[in-house]
Amino acid sequence: MWTRLPSSALRLTGADRVDFAQGQMTGDLRGAPTPGVVACCFLNVRGQIEFFARAYKRQGDVYLHLDAGQAPALAARLRRYIIFDQVELEDLSAELRTVHVWGGQGVPGWDPAGGDAQSVELAGGTVLAGRVNRAGEPGVDLHYLTRQEPEVLAALGGEETGLAQLDAARVRAGIPDVVRDGFTGTLLPEVGLDVGGLLPAISYRKGCYVGQEIMARLEARGNARYHLARLAGEGLPDHAEVTREGRAVGQAGLHAAGLSLARLRKELAQGEAVEVGGVPATVQLLTPIPSANA
Structure with missing residues (x-):
């Protein structure tokens, strides 16, 4: 069972590619193995999320996998910070496609006991594969050339499952999607991307990056007023304001299968x-994952 993912992509090359990316993103790319994959965000100076990505560290490049349409804006942001760095950026969005294989079943050459990032031979070519939890259990993202798509999908076989079903599974599992849930502009601890969340995308020990000072204050004080929760209710509008007794208490993400993830005030x-946009709903709290700060 596999699902096509609307995607865009950037490739960083040059001698300073890892150090340059390390100074921009919240995840610890330098500390990752080669090959390896790191979930991360790119923040503004106020610590708010501008982009979410998965960064693949490989022998000759860094590959950033993003949601559809995100690559040009991230590339423009990154170029503003290139001064003396030996880094080149290339937008690969038109050349690459991505599918998620649920549970990682049926991926020829994938080693379930191997690392989180692997190269597999598929349909006569080399395909980048990454272990990613998108539906409540680890599956495999496959990144391949657009021209390879018919052969890759034929080699996978099985059943294509729509994006709506993947959204329903991830919302049930409490896994946020920054773009699809409309959480751009929020703080990482507010939307499940902190070290105790289901999608940790930050290291508090990696050193400086844009927005790092704000994140360090939040870690030290532990005073984020919002956290990620679920809302249950039928016909909830997407990306709507959440209210209680007429007072705004959060914002809802994408509605799927009777549920929405939401950035909610912790006192709920x-x-x-x-109410979500005037439609009744019920709060479902998510259980944090015990974790030492990375």
Whole structure:
């Protein structure tokens, strides 16, 4: 079972590619193995999320996998910070496609006991594969050349599953999607991307990056007023304001299968009644994952 992912992509090359990316992103790329994959965000100076990406560290490049349409804006941002760095950026969005294989089943050459990033031979070519949890259990993202798509999909076989079903599974599992849930402009701890969330995308020990000072304050004080929760209700509008007794208490993401993920104020209790764009809903709290700060 596999799902096509709307995607865009950047490739960083040059001698300074890893150090340059390290100074821009929240994840610890330098500390990752080669090959390896790191979930990360790119923040503004106020610590708010501008982009979410998965960064693949490879022998000769860094590959950034992003949601559809994100690559040109991230490339423009990164170029503003290139001064003396030996780094080149290339937008590969038109050349590459991505599918997610649920559970990683049926991927020829994939080693379930191997690293999180692997190269596999598929349909007569080399395909980049990454272990990614998109539906509540680890699956495999496959990144391949657009011209390879018919052969790659034929080699996978199985059943194509629509993006709506993948969204329903990830919302049930409590896994946020920054773009699809409309969480751009929020803080990482507010939307499940902190070290205790289901999609950790930050290291507090990696050194400086844009927005790092704000994140360090949040870690030290532990005073984020919002966190990620689920809302249950039928017909909830996407990306709508969440209110309780007429007061704004958060924002909802994408609605799927009777549920939405939401950035909610922490004082809201399990089972509490709220409204999403005027539609009744019930709060479902998510259980944090115990984790030492990375």
